[in-house]
Amino acid sequence: MADQITLPAHLTRDQAYALVDAVMAREDLAMTASAYEDEATGEWIFEAMSETEPDLEAFRALAVEVLDGDVDFTVEPIDPEVNWVARSLEGLHAVQAGSFFVHGSHDETPAPAGSTTIRIDAAQAFGTGHHETTTGCLEAIDRALKLRRYRNLVDIGTGTGLLAIALAKRSRQRVLATDIDPVATDTAKDNARENGVGRLITAITADGLSHPAISRGAPYDLLVANILAGPLVSIAPDVARVTARGATIILSGILAHQATRVASAYAGSGMHLRRKLLRRGWATLVLERS
Structure with a gap:
């Protein structure tokens, strides 16, 4: 039990x-x-x-x-x-990360002017915006979308779908969201509909990047993966395979002391570190595929 x-x-x-x-x-x-x-x-x-x-x-x-x-x-x-x-x-409060404002339906805190609002309720999947890995990704996404327009986006390890929703709301482009857990993909679909971007997000259950739907959608010019350091290192060659030259890659789920190992693995596959965000012992890496 x-x-x-x-x-x-x-x-x-x-x-x-x-x-x-x-x-x-x-x-x-x-x-x-x-x-x-x-x-x-x-x-x-x-x-x-x-x-x-x-x-x-x-x-x-x-x-x-x-x-x-x-x-x-x-x-x-x-x-x-x-x-x-x-x-x-249930008791978690609203979170501001970059220009994204994430809240639950129980929280009536008004969003700051100019914010992109995302509602994520408690669910059986990871990702409400409160953990440092998620806020780091949201801040990195916010900055990336201000610097450039992306047209082909994928979120690996989507959980509740929060990051995919952030990408879709701000870019207004279609986003492929994947997770190894079918509960997560069902949750992501529900949350996408609740946030008005259901038609922009396709959520599939997939282990790694070998799923045919991921290959068919490649190459991606923006890839986000908020999982763990070990799996991130193992999929580095596959990330290089499915991303376009000049693509932006945002990685998190990485403890600060693991950041160098992850960055080195990606450098070995032609993706180089451009920015590192540190939040309470966790790192978010922003890389570019050469």
């Missing part, structure tokens, strides 16, 4: 997010982590979900290292009838 680990209260926002980042970077823990503010108390709460029996000792050791002290946490079985991903995201 799946379990939920909770560190209640007594955490600062920075501590809660730092622990989320550390847990998500440890693939061996097999946990999905989130942090949110208790609106009643203003205190920050960390939660992690595991579909298998969690390694509590490994988690405790990591938490002690990140929080610099002993930690107390509770472990409870997860009710299979509850959408725990949605529950953990």
Whole structure:
């Protein structure tokens, strides 16, 4: 049975997010982590979900290292009838990243003038705009679209479809969105329709870049991939294969200390680093295919 680990209260926002980042970077823990503010108390709460029996000792050791002290946490079985991903995201507030304003339907915060507004509700897929990898991508997309007009765009590892929606709303071009998880692609389609760009976004379930639909759509002049460093390194030759000369490539899901390894892998396939954005220990890389 799946379990939920909770560190209640007594955490600062920075501590809660730092622990989320550390847990998500440890693939061996097999946990999905989130942090949110208790609106009643203003205190920050960390939660992690595991579909298998969690390694509590490994988690405790990591938490002690990140929080610099002993930690107390509770472990409870997860009710299979509850959408725990949605529950953990309900309290998240609106996010401004570049000129993009991302909010949930529960948040009535007015968007700043001139913003491109995107509504993403809690769902069983990654990507609400709150994690540094997503905000980094949004800022990189914002800058790229201000500098140049793109006509053939693809989002690899789309999750909720947030980045594909951002691309479609701002470019008004068709966007191919892919994800290995069929739940994510269904979520992306729903979110695209909700944001008025359903006709511009084609979402497909695909592992890597070998799907025939990706090959048929190539070459792309803008490619975004917000996944993890290991998979990014492995697909570097395929990214070179499906992108046009002069294409912009935006990569994230990379811990800061992994950025050099990822950039080197892409340089070896003819894509060179033009800009690096650092956000709370995470890196977003903007490259150009020579």
